[in-house]
Amino acid sequence: MRKSLDEWLRWQERLNPKEIDLGLDRAREIAARLPIQPPAGAVFTVAGTNGKGSTVACLDRLLAAAGFRVGVYTSPHLVRYNERVQVAGESVSDDGLIAAFERIEAARGDLPLTYFEFGTLAALLVFSAAQCDAWVLEVGLGGRLDAVNVVDPDFSLITTIALDHQDWLGESVEQIAAEKAGILRSDAPAFFGDVDVPAAIRARARELGTRLRCYGEDFAVVRRRESWCWQGAHVRLDGLALPDIDDDAAIRNIALALSAVEQFDPAIVTAGNVAGLLGARRPAGRFQVVAGRPQWLLDVAHNPQAARVLRERLDLLDEPRETTALVGMLADKHVEGFVEPLEDVVDRWVVASLSGPRTQDGELTAERIASVSDRPVEYAGAPAAAIELALRVTPGDGRILCCGSFHIVGPALEALGLYS
Known part of the structure; x- marks a missing residue:
């Protein structure tokens, strides 16, 4: 008898005695055995202490407005596990997840995947099967050893760095930043979305020869009384409506997403697409x-x-x-x-x-x-x-x-x- 989604999830929780078991070897080995095909468009990977969910939502909406079929992977979920894996704005069905889990189980042999690794590989299978032409992947914990990092991003985004998860990522902001900088690649533009850029992120970008674009340096925002302006590398948008949460954190998240999308395709960054983004409902549970x-x-x-x-x-x-x-x-x-x-x-x-x-x-x-x-x-x-x-x-x-x-x-x- 076929397992239900709940049965699969309970079983995954018991498969590896460690809920968090950082490392890429297991997930990378199994990914190589699966029919995971990177998208024709681009992969955007988002790491950071706070603001990841909002930035992911901005990327999703901008890419969808340009006609892309977007696969979005986030964690954790609020109520139903299916929230984590979305295709074209819709959560994947139980059957879709179960089919992916069955393929992973057939491929894994005796490797003890964690709950998060199972979910990450399932998302990549779902996106491949659905022929998504853009992927937006939210890192679960850190970056360097997170299962999401088995995929090479075309664009690496880091939102903010602050103290959190010190047991796994380190006791200082710089140690945490070094872990999150693990998503950077030599051939993928990188973006940092806060005003204080940790030295560890700049150092990793220099080491790889990665072009690092930072908020306030390479892209910027000018706030006015009733509007704001975004300035990117090639595009400037004036007279933008203020978001319903009118604070620096919300605008930085939007600016970060705009900058990454601008590097992918400047034609997507239009006043109309930004207006649609600002008018969309925020993700649940965000203020x-x-x-x-x-x-x-x-x-x-x-x-x-x-x-x-x-x-x-x-x-x-x-x-x-x-x-x-x-x-x-x-x-x-x-x-x-x-x-x-x-x-x-x-x-x-x-x-x-x-x-x-x-x-x-x-x-x-x-x-x-x-x-x-x-x-x-x-x-x-x-x-x-x-x-x-x-x-x-x-x-x-x-x-x-x-x-x-x-x-x-x-x-x-x-x-x-x-x-x-």
């Missing part, structure tokens, strides 16, 4: 405001840098509200550093326990929050119970700020009936 009593605000921010951006965006909202922070965090996250930027806009913390690998007991998360916060902190248990408690303690004219992990934002979206 997603849901009207109601109380108001909900859902954001997958999960490290200190992302929390600082979230704090800046909260200042852009209409007026302060009594706010309950509904959070769940993985064990490898800097909880205290995440709490600090949000402390003065949160009136109470409700903490959930998350399920799956790399999770820590929610009671420990609550203790860590309480160690640095003067606000009340209450541990509620599973996400469903935490959502119920947050609704009970938040006044109708207040706000529930749901953040800290994909694994708490996803259940909240389901509870709100916003996921289908």
